[in-house]
Amino acid sequence: MRARRREINIFNMSLLDILCGALGAFCFMMLVALPYYKPPGTAPDLRKAQAETEKLMRDLEQMKTQMRDQKSVAEMEELLRRLAAQVKALQGQVNILSAEKEELQRRAARLSADKERLQGEVNQLTAEKEQLRGQVNQLTAQNQQLNQENQELKRENAALKIRAPFLVAVYADGKQPLDLYLDAVRPGSAEGEKSPPFDPTRQWSHLYWPGDSEASLPSNGVSIWMVREAPAGSRFKLYVKVSPVDAIVSPRVSGLVIGADFAAISLPTVTLIPTRPWMLVGTLACPEPGKVIFTAATEGERDLEWKALSKGSPAGSTASPAPAP
Numbered sequence: 001m002r003a004r005r006r007e008i009n010i011f012n013m014s015l016l017d018i019l020c021g022a023l024g025a026f027c028f029m030m031l032v033a034l035p036y037y038k039p040p041g042t043a044p045d046l047r048k049a050q051a052e053t054e055k056l057m058r059d060l061e062q063m064k065t066q067m068r069d070q071k072s073v074a075e076m077e078e079l080l081r082r083l084a085a086q087v088k089a090l091q092g093q094v095n096i097l098s099a100e101k102e103e104l105q106r107r108a109a110r111l112s113a114d115k116e117r118l119q120g121e122v123n124q125l126t127a128e129k130e131q132l133r134g135q136v137n138q139l140t141a142q143n144q145q146l147n148q149e150n151q152e153l154k155r156e157n158a159a160l161k162i163r164a165p166f167l168v169a170v171y172a173d174g175k176q177p178l179d180l181y182l183d184a185v186r187p188g189s190a191e192g193e194k195s196p197p198f199d200p201t202r203q204w205s206h207l208y209w210p211g212d213s214e215a216s217l218p219s220n221g222v223s224i225w226m227v228r229e230a231p232a233g234s235r236f237k238l239y240v241k242v243s244p245v246d247a248i249v250s251p252r253v254s255g256l257v258i259g260a261d262f263a264a265i266s267l268p269t270v271t272l273i274p275t276r277p278w279m280l281v282g283t284l285a286c287p288e289p290g291k292v293i294f295t296a297a298t299e300g301e302r303d304l305e306w307k308a309l310s311k312g313s314p315a316g317s318t319a320s321p322a323p324a325p
Contacts, residue, residue: 025075054087057084164229165226165229165260166257167226167227168227168255168257169223169224169255169256170267171220171255172242172272173221173251175219176246176251177243177246178223178253179216180224181198181205181225181239182195182237182284184208184235198237209228209229213228214226231289234285235285236284236285238267238283240272247276250272250273251271253272254267255281261290262291265294267281268281268282268296279302280302281296282294
């Protein structure tokens with residue numbers, strides 16, 4: 001007799017009963033838990049979620065005691081274990097987030113302290129910058145003032161170098177009133193290039209060039225002439241004169257030329273007589289500013305000068321040998 005084929009039913013009533021019970025329990029849990037579920041964010045949210053999870057676990061424990069099906073109880077325990085693992089994971093995340101929060105707070109405190117320190121340094125550097133700017137402005141003003149003073153000194157120095165003043169002094173041994181005249185030729189001068197020629201008919205000669213000065217002591221037989229400007233190329237004829245009455249005693253006249261940039265020059269001694277009461281002593285030349293060279297006049301030059309200015313015949317020699325400068 002042939003055996004009958006039996007059907008194998010996997011889904012019987014018992015299995016369906018268990019599945020329906022588990023599904024009902026899961027749906028019940030979801031209905032209870034979903035309104036309170038929120039994705040964890042910050043540490044306070046995680047702590048709140050942890051508290052809600054613990055509450056749900058307690059509720060599930062209560063539900064577990066109320067359920068009688070062993071299989072459902074096992075599934076509920078498995079679910080509780082998973083929930084406990086999730087709670088531990090959440091607790092770990094809470095701890096990690098708490099540590100990160102503390103670290104961030106420490107970093108924020110350090111950054112705040114660094115910011116305050118840097119702000120203080122910036123303020124200090126700003127104050128130093130302002131101070132340096134004030135010093136720079138002061139030094140700039142001083143530099144400008146010094147430049148102006150330097151330019152002024154240069155102009156004064158140039159003017160003094162161009163002027164190169166010197167002094168001529170003559171004196172008579174008999175202390176007769178003595179007249180001194182310098183007939184100057186100054187190239188490039190603003191006042192003119194040549195002074196008026198010597199006039200022997202005048203009792204006293206007069207200054208022509210602005211800035212020059214003269215002084216005389218008639219009772220002592222001394223006469224002084226100071227030249228303020230003697231540019232390069234200047235030439236001066238030096239004349240001395242006494243009145244014909246004073247020339248009777250034949251005074252002997254000597255002198256000096258004094259300047260700041262050259263050694264004193266001794267003038268030759270000349271003797272003035274009644275027939276020649278005035279005389280050309282010599283010529284002063286300035287080849288460069290501050291330098292003066294004296295050249296004594298020869299007898300022939302004196303005779304020519306006497307003929308040109310006095311319209312008379314020359315007399316005998318009245319000059320002594322000129323000393324070496």
